[in-house]
Amino acid sequence: MIHFPAVRRGPLSALSLRLAAAIGLVLAVVGVVYLDRGGYRDVNEDGLTLLDCAYYAVVSLSTTGYGDITPASNSARMVNVFFVTPARVLFLIILVGTTLEVLTEQYRTGRRLSRWRKTVKDHVIICGYGTKGRSAISALLENGFDKQKIVVVERSATAVRQATSAGLVAIEGSATRSSVLQEAHVRNAKAVIIATDSDDASVLVTLTVRQLTAGQVRIISAVREAENAPLLKQSGAHHVIVSSATAGRLLGLSTSAPPLIDVVEDLLTPGQGMALAMRSAERDEVGRSPRELDALVIALVRRGRVVTLSDQAGAVIETGDMLVHVRDDRPHANAVA
Known part of the structure; x- marks a missing residue:
């Protein structure tokens, strides 16, 4: 089942809006009838008061009609045909608004769903919305990836609700099933990130x-x-991230070389200082050494x-190279830039 992000109003807010619309409609009919009160006939034949007009508006809109x-x-009669009757229909629509809202x-x-199936392409599928999956999505968004191009596949209904609340398209089901991945249009995807809770x-x-x-x-x-890791590589994974080994190395660095762990944390924490980034080489950079650039380039792709x-x-940048560099990720630095 595919779940789309939705902005929902609270029940009290929806009820208040409908109540205000109903009251406003009643007051509008009362005002119109009162302005033309001379054209109405009362059984008492003593003319219509404001209370009589309010009474007539209520019984007419509720289709009671005592006569x-x-x-x-x-x-x-023209007012009844062209104003009171449409108002009566609108009043009934407000009363059954809950049913109409569901429909x-x-x-x-x-x-x-139909529009999404026609346009979804070059998206990233995240299999698993746990800690690793959420961190992967955060990294994608920090690098400017469109949130509408992210599809979460998760079998937990609670995690699916969390994903949709975050504004993501989520598919409820197990990513090990072909039918679920086909719902996510895996053939048209740009990449699949697997962040499940077991190897x-x-x-x-x-x-x-x-x-x-x-x-x-x-x-x-992730494994x-x-x-x-070799088993995943043989299974078809292009890149395998060993979470336990990576965490262990970071723990070792924190003991043997504490400053290094601070640098790694800085690189991995968004908006704190330094961050890894990648961009295409510009035309005037081709033929130059990466060390000559203002940006701190650490590798080429x-x-x-x-x-x-x-x-x-x-030693020299070529046409089509991607530059891996360290950028200043602090908010004030980006504002100045």
Whole structure:
């Protein structure tokens, strides 16, 4: 089942809005009838007071219609035909607004689903909305990736609600099932990030994605144990992140070289100071050394391969290179830039 992000009003707010609309409609009818009160006939034949006009408006809008007050003149009948009758219909719509709102929401969801299926392409599928999945999404958004191009696949209903509350499209189901990944249009995806809570699930998801896409979609997977990383690579993952080994190395650095862990935390924490970034080489940078640039370039990506500056191939920037550099990610620095 596909869930779309939605902005929902609270029940008290929706009820207050409908109540205000009903009261406003009643007051409008009272005012129109009171202005033309001479054109109405009362059984008492003593003329219509403001209270009589209010009484007539209420019984007319509620379709009760006792008949003790009736329009007699042509103008009063014209008002009933062109104003009171449409107001009566509108009043009934307000009364049954809850049912109509449900039907409208179902129609709107169907339209959104149809439009989404026609336009979804080059998106990123996040399998798992746990800590790793949410962190991956945060990193994508920090680098300017469109939130509408992110699709979450999660079997937990609670996590799905959290994802939709964050403004993401979420599909409820297991990413190990082909039908669920097909709902996410995995063949048209740009990449699949696998952030499940177990290594065996990561392997199954990787195999399923590779089977459906024939290896045409980039697969990035997280794994807890380093011994399972080769298995994921054999299953079709292009990149494997070993979470336990990475955390262990960071713990070791925090003991043997405390300043290094501060630098790594700074690079990984958005908006705190330094951040890793990648951009295309500009025309005037081609042919120059990466060390000559104002930006602190630490590596080049050339035809999908990482080239370090210590390599001879990394001494000069070539056309089509991507520059991996360290940028100042502090808010005031971005504002100045």
